[in-house]
Amino acid sequence: MIxxxxxxxxxxxxxxxxxxxxxxxxxxxxxxxxxTWGGDYGQLLSDLIDKPLLAPxxxxxxxxxxxxxxxxxxxxxxxxxxxxxxxxxxxxxxxHYVVATTNVFEAVDAAKIxxxxxxxxxxxxxxxxxxxxxxxxxxxxxxxxxxxxTSWADLWDPKWRGRVGLADILYSWNTLAAAxxxxxxxxxxxxxxxxLMELRSLDAKIYPSNEALAAGxxxxxxxxxxxxxxxxxMWKKAGIPLSHVxxxxxxxxxxxxxxxxxxxxxKDGGFAYLDAMLDAKAQIAFxxxxxxxxxVSDAVLPEDLAKQVSLSEADRARLLKPDYKYQSERSQRTLxxxxxxxxx
Amino acid sequence: xxxxxxHRDTKGAxxxxxxxxxxLLVLPACLLVLGLLIGPMLLMFRxxxxxxxxxxxxxxxxxFENYARAAADPYYQEVILTTLGMALLCTALTLIIAFPAAxxxxxxxxxWKSLVVIATLFxxxxxxxxxxxxxxxxxxxxxxxxxVLLKVHVISEPLTxxxxxxxxxxxxxxxxxxxxxxxxxxxxxxxxRDLEDAAANLGASALQTFWRVILPLSxxxxxxxxxxxxxxxxxxxxxxxxxxxxxxxxxAPAIFDQFVxxxxxxxxxxxxxxxxxxxxxxxxxxSIAFARRYRVR
Amino acid sequence: xxxxxxxxxxxxxxxxxxxxxxxxxxQEGELVALLGPSGCGKTTTLRMVAGFLPPTSGRVxxxxxxxxxxxxxxxxxxMVFQSYALFPHMTAAQNVGFGLEMRGVGGAERQAKxxxxxxxxxxxxxxxxxxxxxxxxxxQRVALARALVINPKLFLLDEPLSNLDAKLRAExxxxxxxxxxxxxxxxxxxxxxxxxxxxxxxxxxxMEGGRVRQVGSPRELYDEPQDAFVADFVGRCNILLxxxxxxxxxxxxxxxxxxxxxxxxxxxxxxxxxxxxxxxSIRPGAEGDLHGPLQxxxxxxxxxxxxxxVGDEVFVVVQQTPGADEPLASVRPQDQVxxxxxxxxxxxxxxxx
Numbered sequence: 001m002i003x004x005x006x007x008x009x010x011x012x013x014x015x016x017x018x019x020x021x022x023x024x025x026x027x028x029x030x031x032x033x034x035x036t037w038g039g040d041y042g043q044l045l046s047d048l049i050d051k052p053l054l055a056p057x058x059x060x061x062x063x064x065x066x067x068x069x070x071x072x073x074x075x076x077x078x079x080x081x082x083x084x085x086x087x088x089x090x091x092x093x094x095x096h097y098v099v100a101t102t103n104v105f106e107a108v109d110a111a112k113i114x115x116x117x118x119x120x121x122x123x124x125x126x127x128x129x130x131x132x133x134x135x136x137x138x139x140x141x142x143x144x145x146x147x148x149x150t151s152w153a154d155l156w157d158p159k160w161r162g163r164v165g166l167a168d169i170l171y172s173w174n175t176l177a178a179a180x181x182x183x184x185x186x187x188x189x190x191x192x193x194x195x196l197m198e199l200r201s202l203d204a205k206i207y208p209s210n211e212a213l214a215a216g217x218x219x220x221x222x223x224x225x226x227x228x229x230x231x232x233x234m235w236k237k238a239g240i241p242l243s244h245v246x247x248x249x250x251x252x253x254x255x256x257x258x259x260x261x262x263x264x265x266x267k268d269g270g271f272a273y274l275d276a277m278l279d280a281k282a283q284i285a286f287x288x289x290x291x292x293x294x295x296v297s298d299a300v301l302p303e304d305l306a307k308q309v310s311l312s313e314a315d316r317a318r319l320l321k322p323d324y325k326y327q328s329e330r331s332q333r334t335l336x337x338x339x340x341x342x343x344x
Numbered sequence: 345x346x347x348x349x350x351h352r353d354t355k356g357a358x359x360x361x362x363x364x365x366x367x368l369l370v371l372p373a374c375l376l377v378l379g380l381l382i383g384p385m386l387l388m389f390r391x392x393x394x395x396x397x398x399x400x401x402x403x404x405x406x407x408f409e410n411y412a413r414a415a416a417d418p419y420y421q422e423v424i425l426t427t428l429g430m431a432l433l434c435t436a437l438t439l440i441i442a443f444p445a446a447x448x449x450x451x452x453x454x455x456w457k458s459l460v461v462i463a464t465l466f467x468x469x470x471x472x473x474x475x476x477x478x479x480x481x482x483x484x485x486x487x488x489x490x491x492v493l494l495k496v497h498v499i500s501e502p503l504t505x506x507x508x509x510x511x512x513x514x515x516x517x518x519x520x521x522x523x524x525x526x527x528x529x530x531x532x533x534x535x536x537r538d539l540e541d542a543a544a545n546l547g548a549s550a551l552q553t554f555w556r557v558i559l560p561l562s563x564x565x566x567x568x569x570x571x572x573x574x575x576x577x578x579x580x581x582x583x584x585x586x587x588x589x590x591x592x593x594x595x596a597p598a599i600f601d602q603f604v605x606x607x608x609x610x611x612x613x614x615x616x617x618x619x620x621x622x623x624x625x626x627x628x629x630x631s632i633a634f635a636r637r638y639r640v641r
Numbered sequence: 642x643x644x645x646x647x648x649x650x651x652x653x654x655x656x657x658x659x660x661x662x663x664x665x666x667x668q669e670g671e672l673v674a675l676l677g678p679s680g681c682g683k684t685t686t687l688r689m690v691a692g693f694l695p696p697t698s699g700r701v702x703x704x705x706x707x708x709x710x711x712x713x714x715x716x717x718x719x720m721v722f723q724s725y726a727l728f729p730h731m732t733a734a735q736n737v738g739f740g741l742e743m744r745g746v747g748g749a750e751r752q753a754k755x756x757x758x759x760x761x762x763x764x765x766x767x768x769x770x771x772x773x774x775x776x777x778x779x780x781q782r783v784a785l786a787r788a789l790v791i792n793p794k795l796f797l798l799d800e801p802l803s804n805l806d807a808k809l810r811a812e813x814x815x816x817x818x819x820x821x822x823x824x825x826x827x828x829x830x831x832x833x834x835x836x837x838x839x840x841x842x843x844x845x846x847x848m849e850g851g852r853v854r855q856v857g858s859p860r861e862l863y864d865e866p867q868d869a870f871v872a873d874f875v876g877r878c879n880i881l882l883x884x885x886x887x888x889x890x891x892x893x894x895x896x897x898x899x900x901x902x903x904x905x906x907x908x909x910x911x912x913x914x915x916x917x918x919x920x921x922s923i924r925p926g927a928e929g930d931l932h933g934p935l936q937x938x939x940x941x942x943x944x945x946x947x948x949x950x951v952g953d954e955v956f957v958v959v960q961q962t963p964g965a966d967e968p969l970a971s972v973r974p975q976d977q978v979x980x981x982x983x984x985x986x987x988x989x990x991x992x993x994x
Contacts, residue, residue: 069604076401098398168590171605206590212480219486328398335606339598340419343591538726541693544713545720546740546791556739560730638730 031060032269035074035086038065041256044289048282049273059269068095075261079104084263087270090131093255094172097324100127105259112271115278118296122321128257129274132283132292134230135251135311135319136173141223142243152181152247155224156195162203165222167213171338172327173252177226180249180320187323189330196342206343217242228254233291233309246311250318256292392613402610410614420598420615424622427595430509431577431626434516438573439566441517442524446565447558449525450532461529464522472519476586479515480506483587507589515583520576524569531565532558563638570634571627578623595619642827643703643794644669645690650699652685652851659685661851662699670825672818674832674842676874682851684799687831691797692716703794714743719793723800725784727772733783734759734768740791758790759783761820778809785817789824796826802837814840835875839863847871869913869992879921879956881914882992891989895953900930902984911989918959920986923947924979925968932979935972949978956980 032054036042042063050061064071064086071086072095078084079102091099099105105127110116113129123130138149144163149155155164155177166174175192178184178199184191205222207213210231216222218240229251232244258277260270276282283294287301291309294301301310311319327334392410394402414420449460467475482488483505490502505511535558543553559566581596588594595615602612645667652660660682667673675683688694690701692713700709708716719740727736734755741751759765762782772780781801788796801817802810818841821828832838838845839859847854847862847870855862855871866872869880883893891899891914899914926932933951940962947958958980963969972978 067604069607072607073401169605208585208590212586215480215484219484221485331398332396332606332608335601339593339601340417343593344419344422536724536726538722538724539728541688541691541713542720542722542726542728543739544693545691545716545718545797546787547714547717547743548739549714552743557728561728 030058030266030269031062032087032266032273033062033064033085034088034090034273035064035066035071036088036090037067038063040290041090044286048285049276049279053276053279053282054273057272059272061273068092072099075099075104076102078261078263082263083265084261086261087264087266088258088273089261090256090258091128093125093128093130093253093257094322094324094327096125096128096257096259098328100259101328104261106262106264106267106270108259108271108274113275113278115275115296118278118280118298120295120297122319123255123295125257128259129278130255130295131258131277132286132290133253133255133295134228134292134309135246135253135315136177136226137229137232137244137246137251139217139225139227139232139235139242139244141217141220141241143241144220144223148243148245149224150245150248152177152226152249154247155226156181156198156202158202160202160224162205163223164199164202165205165207165213165216165225167210167225167227168206168208168343169210170226172331172334173254174226175334175338176252176322180247186252186320187326189326189334193337193341196337200342214238214240228291229309229311230291230293236308246315246318248318250320251311251315252320252322255295388613388616391609392617394610396608396610398607401607410611411618414611414614414618423593423595423598424618426593427578427619428622428626430512430516430580430594431574434513434520434577435570435574437513438517438520438524439570442521442528442569443566445521446525446528446562447532450529450535451537461526464525466522467518468522472582473586475519476515476583479511479518479587483511506587507592509588509592511587512580512584512592515587516577516580519580519583520573523572523576527569527572528562528565531562531568535561560638563634567631567634567638571631574627574630575623578619578626642669642825643706644827645795645829646700646702647686647690648700648702650686650689650701651697652682652689652694653697658851660689660696663848663851663853665846665853665856667827667829669827670822671843672821672826672828672830672841673844673846674830674838675846675848676832676835676838677848677854678874679833681848683831683833683848685851686848687797687799687829690795690829691718691720716795717791717793718795718797719788719791720797720799721781721784721788721801723803725772725780725804727780727783727787729772732769732771733764733775733779736772736783737787737790740787744791754790758786761789762786777805778813781805781813785820789820789826794827796821796828798828798830798832800832800834801830802832803834810837817841839875845875847874849874863917866915866988866990868990869915872913872915872988872990877918877957877959879914879916879918881954882912883914884912885989893954897952897954899987900984901987901989903987903989910991913990913992914987915990916956916982916987918946918957921956921958921980921982923949923958923960923969924981925972925976926979927977928979929981931981932977935974935976935978937974938972947972947978949980951980 034045036045042065046061046063054061068091071089072091074085075089076099089105107126108116108129116129119130123133138152138155140149175189175196176186178195179189179192182191182195205216207216210227213225213227214235217225217235229244232242236242258274260267260274264270278296280294280296280299283296283299284301286292287294287309288305293310391402393406393408395405395407395409397403449457449464452460480487484490485502485504485506487505489505490499493499494502539557539561540553543557548556579596580594581600584592584594585597596619599612599615599619602608602615606612647663647665650660650663651658663682663686665673675686677683685694689696692708692711696709700707702708703716728739731739737758738751738755741754746754756765756768759768762785764779764782764786767775767779772783775783781804798817802813805813814837820826830838830841842859844856844858845862846856849870855867862871862875866875872878873880881893881895881897881899883891886892886898889900889902891901893899893914901914931951933949936948936950936955939946943962944959945962947960949956949958960969
């Protein structure tokens, strides 16, 4: 069932790719179409931004819900056409980079987005606003792992044989973690390959989804993993006995960004939406609900929440920003190695 | 064959005039198939001839190099073998499990029959994903099976059931069983009971009656059910991913990987066409062999 | 061939009693027909004899061997099914050979026996045909050959003619009877068709509601039915309910007084007057005690059927069709006609026994 749905949506993408510029009927410029994920994220956007912030201004928000890949494909497919189907495109920083290289997005500036001034400088990019972010950390079972790990390399400790679990869908991040454990970095993933094969012989468990990994952690089938801090926060809230640590090599960041496509029909509305996404209250609510950290300096989290979801000043300094160019050019090799060598 | 007989026996011109009007009846179905199946497939085939680019998705090209690369890659060879092996094994096991049930359903006379048929169909009402989630609840380390076995001290350590090929086999069979049962049952239903009595009357034991009368006469149902199930098995996605785990590779998840994670549409499309060709050739060869053996006409 | 004894055989389906304490003996070489309306238990009895159904109680014996608990495939009966039940995926010859194959008769011997059996039913030239390539009559003959080739202890016929058209049915009836007598087959025939039963059977068993009503030769049953049901079922019959007034008079419910000549002890409880239509003679004109208006005349070719109202009763009369110049040929409905019969012709029987 899953496969069919995906293939169908992919097929639709292919169709639009071959027939560029299919006009999509849309009535008013007071409508903003936001291409976004569904689920929690889409619901929170609707509850925290669409209704309280934009509805009073007379802006009606329509969500175009799909997974990242079909939306990415849609953006690329529509890039030649004069009028696109989205006014706001939500993507992770990595995906944003891939799409942005084809010159699809409008530049962002403070004239159009007043709240851009409040954004932490290290999270700014030319064509997107950072909405929320998190970091890849080590999560461990505090009952079973008495001495907290300090380094990514600690996952390779033979005493944790069979107790390290990884999420299959985070393969590129797991690869980065392995590279960091072996002297590599965001711009050098090659050392990961030897390390991944070691982990394989150490009997690491691989779970098909984040949810399956959570079940494995809950049943104490596995004790350690590499995961987003935000996810760890939610799992802790769900009662799984977990603690997190930022390894000394650093934590890789993931930023959920939003941009306005060049061919958006309602660019003003799009920028207004981006501005609203930087609203301090909304960002604090996102942190509370999903564990992702605000990107604006005036969104101050309550102290106990901050302790759980954000990084210390020292850890922030060690935040690793992905090398997008390197990462996307190496993507096929990373996936092939993961599938064919590590998992094969 | 019934139609052939009718046409042979009936004389006159009205027989000839009927089909032209009748042909219109299949038009909507044909258009649907053409538009929603053939069209996208041609598109996919075109894509499979393109070249992959990480930044532009794909570059227009006209080469079979994706096919050549996939065929030469030991990884995909193994994926194909696993897929074929699983499909054949599951089809055979399903057939063995389904036949007695199908016989029972097909021979059921009581007013419960429609209820039984609905009950058989019930697993299909539940989506693949939900059903597999149910299996996961059974199979995990703290799942029902382990919990029961531990409780009654059959085992002292939880068994690893999840993410094994065994789990996938169970999962697939649970999914495809209704198709096989109902396909065969409908044919069994059409076999007169008298034939079984006649066989017994002539000295055939139950087993001999099965081999010599029931099985050959249910051959069309066995063939149709096996083909249906084989095709479903070849294209297993959710069950393979959810119960087989990330290390277990069948074609459908591998294709999904190329499309969605690798963004490599040309390779994904090429793999999809290889799966299609493989499924079709096995189906055709199988049906021909079967038709010869049992004179299905 | 064996003889068949059915001993107090009973079959219960849930609350209903399909066969209720049936006793019957069939001599070697004898053809006995079970005759009755649908649901009378005749087919259930046959299926218990063949071993397809286990009896609730009672015994089935072939010669003196108790086969009650023997499964069907070990009973060695040869059955011809109403549907013929030919195996559609086997040729005529394969169908005929099936029973031999199950008995381990192989190769040349089997082939010879199959050929012989097909020759017996005059189908040698169609040995290689599949059942669907044969006509109904041909299929029926294959079924016969298939049942006979195994030298059965008992020959069972379940409505064997009901799927044939009327003309063929008459021919096949004679053919089967001739075959049965020539081969000395102990045969149990199940039918609801009285003509079939009367023409083929040595003895008839009339059944109703799971019980035997009467057993006897066709003639006995036709001429001397023990009750109104049998009288009506083995042939057409005028049955008038009423009571016996005295030694020579019977008063019908409709008030008609009929003269009878039957010893009173012969028919205790007799409350039905039974008279076959062909035993009445009819004349134009209102003469004698029994006359009335003609209600209908039905021309049947060699015979003609008349419906005559006398008082409140209606008599059915069947006569040889009169010649065109006979006075009877010119009677029309509403004309007055008179009836008469031999005093010995009617029977007084109980409505049910």
